[in-house]
Amino acid sequence: MVSAPLRMTHGPLPLWDTLQGSVQGVNKARNQDHHDAEGLGTAAQPLIMAVADGHGSAVHARSHLGSRFAVDLFVQQARQFAALAEPRGGTRPPSLAWLMNYAQYTLPRQLVSAWQETALGHWERSSSHGEPGLSPTDKLVLYGSTLVGAVLTPRVFAAWQLGDGELAVVTDDGQVTVPLAPDEADLGDETESLCSPQAWLRVRTHWAPVTAPGRAPRLVSLSTDGLSKSFASDSGFRQFMAGLDDRLSAEGPQCVRAVLPQWLTKASQHSGDDTTLVAAWHTATALTGPGGVPPAGGGAADPADPADPADMTDPYRSDE
Numbered sequence: 001m002v003s004a005p006l007r008m009t010h011g012p013l014p015l016w017d018t019l020q021g022s023v024q025g026v027n028k029a030r031n032q033d034h035h036d037a038e039g040l041g042t043a044a045q046p047l048i049m050a051v052a053d054g055h056g057s058a059v060h061a062r063s064h065l066g067s068r069f070a071v072d073l074f075v076q077q078a079r080q081f082a083a084l085a086e087p088r089g090g091t092r093p094p095s096l097a098w099l100m101n102y103a104q105y106t107l108p109r110q111l112v113s114a115w116q117e118t119a120l121g122h123w124e125r126s127s128s129h130g131e132p133g134l135s136p137t138d139k140l141v142l143y144g145s146t147l148v149g150a151v152l153t154p155r156v157f158a159a160w161q162l163g164d165g166e167l168a169v170v171t172d173d174g175q176v177t178v179p180l181a182p183d184e185a186d187l188g189d190e191t192e193s194l195c196s197p198q199a200w201l202r203v204r205t206h207w208a209p210v211t212a213p214g215r216a217p218r219l220v221s222l223s224t225d226g227l228s229k230s231f232a233s234d235s236g237f238r239q240f241m242a243g244l245d246d247r248l249s250a251e252g253p254q255c256v257r258a259v260l261p262q263w264l265t266k267a268s269q270h271s272g273d274d275t276t277l278v279a280a281w282h283t284a285t286a287l288t289g290p291g292g293v294p295p296a297g298g299g300a301a302d303p304a305d306p307a308d309p310a311d312m313t314d315p316y317r318s319d320e
Contacts, residue, residue, distance in 0.1 A: 082151050159206040
């Protein structure tokens with residue numbers, strides 16, 4: 001699935017500021033999530049973000065490793081994609097149509113293949129000969145994990161998702177979108193996975209070439225489903241993202257980093273799941289607004305505005 005284009009800024013140095021955090025779920029033996037973020041969003045230092053959620057049940061006994069493999073391998077693939085989109089040394093870049101085809105088909109296939117090879121290699125190195133024989137499919141299931149990843153360069157914004165979790169984007173005019181949300185929600189605890197048969201065909205792709213200056217998204221956020229499940233509805237999650245953007249605009253990322261662990265802890269208490277968020281805030285767009293105009297005052301309506309975790313009661317699921 002390829003979503004509609006999103007406009008980003010042409011400019012000498014996009015000012016992306018990242019924040020990230022992860023909290024282990026209540027009564028969980030270990031945190032199955034893994035995450036990473038690097039870069040500035042420039043041609044030389046593309047912004048790359050990823051979160052992965054290991055499935056964690058008994059049949060996925062090594063999924064904490066599978067999620068780490070997923071993030072590390074995505075970062076490698078994303079660096080290669082960014083180098084193609086923004087070639088160095090005067091090399092002519094490929095067309096956007098070629099890059100879109102690469103994003104939608106080539107990268108997912110390469111990523112899934114690399115993940116499966118890594119998981120099977122780990123099994124062979126770490127398992128004793130006395131363990132019962134397993135098929136390659138059964139071995140991969142042990143490492144099952146979801147993945148959400150994104151790449152931002154001066155030329156393109158692309159993102160990929162396999163399984164649950166969320167890519168949330170706050171556009172330049174303050175609208176909150178979830179461009180990779182599935183057409184139908186997964187039933188129960190079932191979700192698509194890197195260990196699914198032909199998993200590369202199940203990857204959803206967001207493709208957003210740079211088409212106009214001054215229209216970068218204000219906020220790009222990747223999170224595991226421990227965050228979204230803590231809200232009683234999709235609208236509660238969107239309100240949280242709007243409030244996060246408002247808080248960043250009002251007080252800056254340093255203040256948000258200080259309270260992010262509290263928000264994630266509270267979300268984890270409501271969802272009962274590991275909760276991870278990685279976000280990138282585009283300072284120039286957020287502080288000036290569309291067309292260089294400062295944004296209007298006023299934040300998201302309480303209680304969705306994450307100004308104080310103690311006030312964030314209504315959007316979350318009840319404790320019943």
